[in-house]
Amino acid sequence: ELHLDIIVDRMRREFNVEANVGKPQVAYRETIRKSDVKSDYKHAKQSGGKGQYGHVVIELSPMTEEERKSENVKDDFLFINDITGGIIPKEFIPSVEKGLRETITSGPIAGFPVVGVKVKLVFGSYHDVDSSEMAFKLAASMAFKQGFAKASPVLLEPIMKVEIVSPEDYLGDVMGDVSRRRGVLQGQDDSP
Structure with a gap:
């Protein structure tokens, strides 16, 4: 926070720029811990006229680390499209991916972005008349939400390594302050 205060003060003094500054927010993220979790969702709606049908089976x-560094990874x-033999027509595959990408912007745990997840489209089905891009997009979104819940979801909180130098008289106060902020003391050096 101190770094931000200094920068805002400098903007005001040196550049004569006013800024509305709020309280800093922690950049939480959501992810999963369990591998190869299958999720199957069939979106089927019929309301008199043309219906909606999209069925996807995904694996989360x-x-x-290698995948995270790959050039194929975005956000x-x-x-991964693992569909073979036209089980789902090629024109609906981008809709599946779009539904997934829209869903990861707001994770199921607390609404924070989802990171570090690989989704493989492994199976599905379609209807000649009732299938649409929207139906596959919705099916993918719902399959992801259901699968995410089964895949041991976790909330990620940023951590920081800090070194504190303090006189021994204030050691108790410093340790208490660090503990109140959910900090973990990893060591103590008594050297002058």
């Missing part, structure tokens, strides 16, 4: 896994999310 945490991404490996810390990897989509």
